[in-house]
Each structure stands twice: as C-alpha cells, then as structure tokens.
Amino acid sequence: MPRNSTDAHSTGPRIYVACLASYNAGRLHGAWIDAAQDLDDVWAEIRAMLRASPFPNVEVTCPDCEGADPQVSRCETCKGRGNVPSAEEWAIHDHEGFEGLKIDEYEAIDRVVQLANVLDNLGTEAEAFVAWWHNGTAGKDPDAWEDEFREAYRGTYRTIADYAEEVLGETYDLDSIPPLLAGHIDWDGVARELETGGDIWTADGGDGVLVFDNTV
Ligand SMILES: [Zn+2]
Incomplete structure (x- = not known):
C-alpha cells in the first residue's frame, strides 16, 4: 500500500x-x-x-x-x-x-x-494491552476496555518469581522472617502456585513477563 x-x-x-x-x-x-x-x-x-x-x-x-x-x-x-x-x-x-x-x-x-x-x-503499556486483548477477556463494551485492562494488568516483571515476591511482600511482613529462612523461600514455586491456582495469568513481553490478575 x-x-x-x-x-x-x-x-x-x-x-x-x-x-x-x-x-x-x-x-x-x-x-x-x-x-x-x-x-x-x-x-x-x-x-x-x-x-x-x-x-x-x-x-x-x-x-x-x-x-x-x-x-x-x-x-x-x-x-x-x-x-x-x-x-x-x-x-x-x-x-x-x-x-x-x-x-x-x-x-x-x-x-x-x-x-x-x-x-x-x-503508550508503553500498549504491548500489555494487546496481550490482554488476545487473551479474549475483554467485555462487550468498547468504552470499558481500557478500564478493564488497567484493573487486570499487574505489571511487567523480569520473572514471575519477582512478581510473587513483590505481591506477597505487600501482604505479609517478609522483613520479620529471619534472613536465614527468607533466603530459602522458593519464589518460583510460589509463582507457579499462583498461576496454576488461577489467581494470575501471564504472557511473554516487555523483556520479561506480563502479569495479569485473573480474579477481576
Ligand atoms: Zn454545497
């Protein structure tokens, strides 16, 4: 063309x-x-x-x-x-x-x-929107798409383990865990648990992984 x-x-x-x-x-x-x-x-x-x-x-x-x-x-x-x-x-x-x-x-x-x-x-979150769009979770009302996406999109992380560490760090006081134990938390395993449990879904992108909330 x-x-x-x-x-x-x-x-x-x-x-x-x-x-x-x-x-x-x-x-x-x-x-x-x-x-x-x-x-x-x-x-x-x-x-x-x-x-x-x-x-x-x-x-x-x-x-x-x-x-x-x-x-x-x-x-x-x-x-x-x-x-x-x-x-x-x-x-x-x-x-x-x-x-x-x-x-x-x-x-x-x-x-x-x-x-x-x-x-x-x-802008820079457009790539994540496209991943969300292709996942087929968008509703029928076009005017709501941007809000639906913003509600579901948790961010882009280097690895899904990084996401698990961040989100559980917000929920629990990880600083109170003795360093000897904290260093042995299996964040990869925790992340897999979150994913297979259906709490989140992910897509490759942004030089890492795009994380979406499955519960909204
Ligand atoms: Zn005329």
Missing part, C-alpha cells in the same frame, strides 16, 4: 482505507487515516477520501453547504445542487502502529477507532 508522504512521520495507530470502486477498477485510491482520534473525525476523513474517488457511483450530501436549499444556495462546491459525487464502498486494506493487534479488512470502524485510542493512551 502506498504511504502518504505528508504523514509518514506519524507513529500512532493508522489505517489505510481504500475506495473499493477504484480498487475493483484496478486503481489505488485511498488514504492513511490517524485512527486515534474521534470517531466523527475518522468518518469525515473516510467520506472525504470517497468524494475524491476517481470512480464515484453515488451522490452524497455536499460537505460544505450540507445540502442547503438549491434554490438559494450559492455553494461553489456543489454549484448549488446540494449533492456531490462520491464513491460508496471502502475497506481497511492496511494498518500500522497497532502493536501486533490484528485488524480485519471489514472490522467495524468504531471498534478500530476505540482500540487505536486505547493503544494511544496507554
């Missing part, structure tokens, strides 16, 4: 939206769109791309006069007609900046935009 040179520096989640009338005619017409913005703004860019299509096949409301009464409108864009030509069908033919999250060609745009905004908000 061609890269739009004007926003090639963008590193946030982007989608390449292609005009299918052009595609079916053997022409590439489409636009790279920043997906981490308001849904309305994404739609506006998709519609603008379709109106600019070399293969228009429908009429749509003029974006400048919004279909004002042709009797009185002096709109230059539509010459007072209230409508302008446009292509109609589109699909997501490429995407980037989604941290390995798979976006289907016909994925609902509101879900794509929601995911893009969550990834953008999370």
Whole structure:
C-alpha cells in the first residue's frame, strides 16, 4: 500500500482505507487515516477520501453547504445542487502502529477507532494491552476496555518469581522472617502456585513477563 508522504512521520495507530470502486477498477485510491482520534473525525476523513474517488457511483450530501436549499444556495462546491459525487464502498486494506493487534479488512470502524485510542493512551503499556486483548477477556463494551485492562494488568516483571515476591511482600511482613529462612523461600514455586491456582495469568513481553490478575 502506498504511504502518504505528508504523514509518514506519524507513529500512532493508522489505517489505510481504500475506495473499493477504484480498487475493483484496478486503481489505488485511498488514504492513511490517524485512527486515534474521534470517531466523527475518522468518518469525515473516510467520506472525504470517497468524494475524491476517481470512480464515484453515488451522490452524497455536499460537505460544505450540507445540502442547503438549491434554490438559494450559492455553494461553489456543489454549484448549488446540494449533492456531490462520491464513491460508496471502502475497506481497511492496511494498518500500522497497532502493536501486533490484528485488524480485519471489514472490522467495524468504531471498534478500530476505540482500540487505536486505547493503544494511544496507554503508550508503553500498549504491548500489555494487546496481550490482554488476545487473551479474549475483554467485555462487550468498547468504552470499558481500557478500564478493564488497567484493573487486570499487574505489571511487567523480569520473572514471575519477582512478581510473587513483590505481591506477597505487600501482604505479609517478609522483613520479620529471619534472613536465614527468607533466603530459602522458593519464589518460583510460589509463582507457579499462583498461576496454576488461577489467581494470575501471564504472557511473554516487555523483556520479561506480563502479569495479569485473573480474579477481576
Ligand atoms: Zn454545497
């Protein structure tokens, strides 16, 4: 897919939206769109791309006069007609900046935009979000995804034993254990216990292990 040179520096989640009338005619017409913005703004860019299509096949409301009464409108864009030509069908033919999250060609745009905004908000935690997402525990409400993730994500640790030591250190006063004994705690075994007991689940990532709470 061609890269739009004007926003090639963008590193946030982007989608390449292609005009299918052009595609079916053997022409590439489409636009790279920043997906981490308001849904309305994404739609506006998709519609603008379709109106600019070399293969228009429908009429749509003029974006400048919004279909004002042709009797009185002096709109230059539509010459007072209230409508302008446009292509109609589109699909997501490429995407980037989604941290390995798979976006289907016909994925609902509101879900794509929601995911893009969550990834953008999370920054360095985006990788962990993707692992959480692929685990299939996300609920039905896209607006809740970020909160659900934050509730479940315990952090990134070098090893799962490090996590076990930290979390049990918060629950129990490990300092009160004589050093002679403390040095012999089997943190790997404790960690396995937490995992097999279903309290947590983990995924590789962040140069270590991503830890998620299974109980939320
Ligand atoms: Zn107009």
